[in-house]
Amino acid sequence: MTKANRKISPGSRRRAVAWTAALLASACLMPAAPAIAGTYPDRAVTIVSAFPPGGIVDVIARRLAQRLGEQFKQNFIVDNRTGAAGSIGYSAVARSAPDGYTLVVASGPTTMAPPGSAIPSFQPQTAFSAIGMIGTIPQAIIVANTLPVRTLPDLVAYARSHPGQVNYGSAGAGTTPFFTMELLNAQQKVKLTHVPYRGQPEVMTDLIRGDIGVTAMTVPLVVQPVQAGRIRALAVTSSARLASLPDVPTVTEQGMPGLAISNWFALMGPAGMPPDVISALSAALSQALAAPDVRASLGELGLVIQPSPPAETLAFVQADLARWIAMSQSLGAEPNHSKEAKK
Structure with missing residues (x-):
């Protein structure tokens, strides 16, 4: 007997219907997956460097963009958004759509929240999603x-x-x-x-x-x-x-x-990024930082590679920001009016 001619018993039919109904019911209880889940990234991703070309942040961003592009088989482009001690670049990322297509190489609390500067257009402790720590430069x-x-x-x-x-x-x-x-x-x-x-x-x-x-x-x-x-x-x-x-x-x-104060560097994006996109980027970042050629090239900058998962990175960044904001207030740090240097 062929499969096409095989008869389905009433009992089997009832079990199949019940099983299908159970699957549909359980699906309704599950949170809806982000629209981009499973397809990310399907277009170019921008990594913002809040400092000029040639500086440490820019070099880190370009090295990671190259490796992440190879891993995801998609273009990762570095965009230098400079000015206001980094605030212009950070503000642009904080205002961008939280879809994983705009990221930033954050370079420590004194650039994310310049002490003594005017109140930025974003709150540094809540405006970003953490993807992972890159490392520190002592x-x-x-x-x-x-x-x-x-x-x-x-x-x-x-x-x-x-x-x-x-x-x-x-x-x-x-x-x-x-x-x-x-x-x-x-x-x-x-x-x-x-x-x-x-x-x-x-x-x-x-x-x-x-x-x-x-x-x-x-x-x-x-x-x-x-x-x-x-x-x-x-x-x-x-x-x-x-x-x-x-x-x-x-x-x-x-x-x-x-x-014992070192400059730290982390890959971040705007607050509210889909968890699955954060996970995909975090895994790719860890893989990139483990590659011998990446470790060698970043080591030439004096970077001590210290990767960490998103939750740990976010907790560290928020605590460090709070520490330095409090210290700037206690010291009465005045606005930094010096002309921008390569960081």
Whole structure:
């Protein structure tokens, strides 16, 4: 007997009808899947860099865009939306549709919520969905060769004996180096005097000349002048010593763990993104960061790759934002009017 001629018994028919009805009923109880589920991405995805081409954020965004595009077999395009210390780029992402087609490489609380700046058009703690952490770039505390100190305790002792006479430079009040040095002031009860600059290159120039005594700066920018003997590195803010500066102890080694402040980078999108899209992007990001070529190229920037899942990333970002907003208020950080530097 062929399948076409096979008779279906009344009992079988009733069971089939009942089974179909049960499936339909259970489907009605399930949340509706997003319209793009299973097809994401079906067009180009934009990754916003809130800082100019050539800077660290831009390089990270472009490296990830290349690898994510290969994984999803779709174009991932980097769009530099610069200005207002990063607020223009972040605002554009916060206002975009939460469909996973506009993302941003976030680069730490002092750019997402510039301390002392005017109230942005978005709330940084609630305006974004976290996809995953990318990593951190530690700082180095560096001094001019004219300053007679070799260690952090030396610097503290010298500053105490010369109150207000040691200047430190930064790219403006509210930047990460600014907070690092102000924390040193507060925790060690010293008085280093702030000198604001337009950007980190100008800070480095004056440090080499001896016009200022000390600053904190991301490690990739200090390795060459330290190795050339043009400045001295007292400490790094990473949890362990760095291969690029192996002889420089950490702040924790020198008894000052409160100065362990690094710039972090995370991939984020607007609030309200579909959970399945976040999961797909998070998995792809983890895979990209595990690739040897990606790790090598980002490692050249001084990036310590530290991936984390979306929920953990969001909790970290929100806590860190709250920490620095509170600190900026306690320090009375004024708006950063310095001209934009590559971050």
